[in-house]
Amino acid sequence: MRLSTKGRYAVMAMADLARRQDEPCRAVALSDIATRQEISLSYLEQLFARLRRKGLVQSARGPGGGYRLSKAAAETTIADIVHAVDEPIRATRCAGRGADKGKGCMLKGERCLTHDLWEHLGDRIEDYLASVSLADVISGRLRADRQAA
Numbered sequence: 001m002r003l004s005t006k007g008r009y010a011v012m013a014m015a016d017l018a019r020r021q022d023e024p025c026r027a028v029a030l031s032d033i034a035t036r037q038e039i040s041l042s043y044l045e046q047l048f049a050r051l052r053r054k055g056l057v058q059s060a061r062g063p064g065g066g067y068r069l070s071k072a073a074a075e076t077t078i079a080d081i082v083h084a085v086d087e088p089i090r091a092t093r094c095a096g097r098g099a100d101k102g103k104g105c106m107l108k109g110e111r112c113l114t115h116d117l118w119e120h121l122g123d124r125i126e127d128y129l130a131s132v133s134l135a136d137v138i139s140g141r142l143r144a145d146r147q148a149a
Helices: 005-019 030-037 041-053 078-084 115-131 134-139 141-148
Strands: 057-060 066-069
Touching: 005 030, 005 041, 005 066, 005 078, 005 134, 030 041, 030 066, 041 057, 041 078, 078 115, 078 134, 134 141
Parallel strands: none
Antiparallel strands: 057 066
16 A cells, blocks of 8 residues: 555645744745755645645745644644545555445455455554654654664
């Protein structure tokens, strides 16, 4: 399973934004994030429009304008960000969510032999991303946890 560019870039940009939240009363310009993270500005504008619609960021216009997190970095999960940019977190190749939940990936709509394996993996990934906050990412806690293991 692979997370697409959309999801990865949204998380990178939000982590960059969270890292700069301590700067007093200053919104962060997307052009600054684009430069630091080496992401196309027009692509970031599209992602931040979605993040704003989902309530994860607030925009400020005018001189010194840009974006701020809507809530604390510790309260924003990576799953929130990935879902906000309409990125599905699935390991199966089936459409199998919502109304099509019983429909499988085989030509006649059956589930493949390994469907449950991949569905469980997707659930674990979802749970993990929901357990990690932006604060965890920018604090280096994940690196420390990995080295301790």
